[in-house]
Amino acid sequence: MTDVQTAPKGEEKAVAVRRTDPLASLREDMDHLMQRVWRGAPLAGLEWPRTxxxxxxxxxxxxxxxxxxxxFTAELPGVNKDDIDVSVQDGMLVVSGEKRSERDETRDNIRHSERRYGRFQRAFSLPADAADAKVDAKYDNGVLEITVPRSPDLAKATKVKIR
Structure with missing residues (x-):
């Protein structure tokens, strides 16, 4: 919620906006904070900016x-095939997993150790004609491809007789 205040007549048309809703202001501040976190935090290596x-x-x-x-196609660079789960639950295709990155090296009496972890998940409602029992997934060179066959029999509407 905002209040718009304008300058009195005869002066330049300056417009000032003042936040009156503290929750909207807090949300805006949190959005800015999270944008800064995603740009500079260790998880920024996930390269997936939205949550x-x-x-x-x-x-x-x-x-x-x-x-x-x-x-459905997803680019999941650096994710091992064993760390990805694909399932169909209640008419939803769910892709989830974990990205892990570990680096441990010693050189010239300097030890560099770095670890990054991050869970991910996406879910999609499947159309009525999706044959979810025959879903196929393949993972090659960081690209996950999921194929859901269509079944014309599933898309047929059923007419219900009214008693």
């Missing part, structure tokens, strides 16, 4: 469809 409601990083995913299937 979901649960606070986990959310990698970008591409979606496409053809007559025979829906395809």
């Amino acid at each position: 979901g409601a649960n606070g986990w990083a959310a990698p970008a995913m591409d979606f496409s469809e053809s007559d025979s299937a829906y395809t």
Whole structure:
């Protein structure tokens, strides 16, 4: 909520905006803080700037469809295949996992040790004609590709007789 105040008649048209809602102001301050954190924190190496409601990083995913299937593609550089989970739960395709990065080196009496961890998750509602029992996923060179076949039988509407 904002109040807009203008200068009296005869003066230049200056407009000042004053926040009157303390929660809106707090949210704006937190948004600015989180933007600064993502730019400079160790987790910035995840390269996934947005987070979901649960606070986990959310990698970008591409979606496409053809007559025979829906395809979801995500770039997950540095993530091991064993650290990725793909599941279908209640009509939702859920992709989650963890990115781990460890570096430990000793050179010229200097030891450099660095560890970064971060969980990620994305969830998508599947269309009515998605054959979720036949989902296929492959992971190659940091790219996850999930194919969900379409089933015309599932998309057919059922007419209900009214009694």
